[in-house]
Amino acid sequence: MQKTDAQKPSKIASSNRKKMCARLMAVQAVYEAVHNGEPFENVLRDYLDNRVGMEIAGQKIGEPDRELFLSVARTVQSRRTEIGRLIEANIPAKQSSQDQPRKEVEPLLNAVLLCGIGELLQHSDIDAPLVINDYIEVTRAFYEKGEVSLVNGVLDSVARILRP
DSSP states (O other), X not given: OXXXXXXXXXXXXXXXXXXXXXXXXXXXXXHHHHHHOOOHHHHHHHHHHHOTTOEETTEEOOOOOHHHHHHHHHHHHHTHHHHHHHHHHHSOXXXXXXXXXXOOOOHHHHHHHHHHHHHHHHOTTSOHHHHHHHHHHHXXXXXXXXXXXXXXXXXXXXXXXXXX
């Protein structure tokens, strides 16, 4: 018996899942490399060889789009200073006192922003709203509404600068 179109697995859905897994793993790998001071390529190799299928926030991570994973992570590594400046310039200032310096972004949230902006810089072939939406979903795996709104605002602001 042949499968109807409705019964066939969607290549688009499969591709989107792989891209989402790649983005989530890139955030984790960047966080680990930056936070723990591990050699970047060692961390990337470890994630591809040993971390596929790991559990994050109670959900098992599937097979990533390996090319996207490596591209995003390596863009963060090679353009970290530039990406850091974009984060700093687009983080909203605190409303309380203008004399106080901005509070530093917590490391995991910073990794989300680094990867999101890295992908916006490197992959102009992928629609910015798609990239932003996926990094919002990645953020939801770890954080509540406030951090999700921050990521949305920063990535949207950076996308308008990079892709007018």
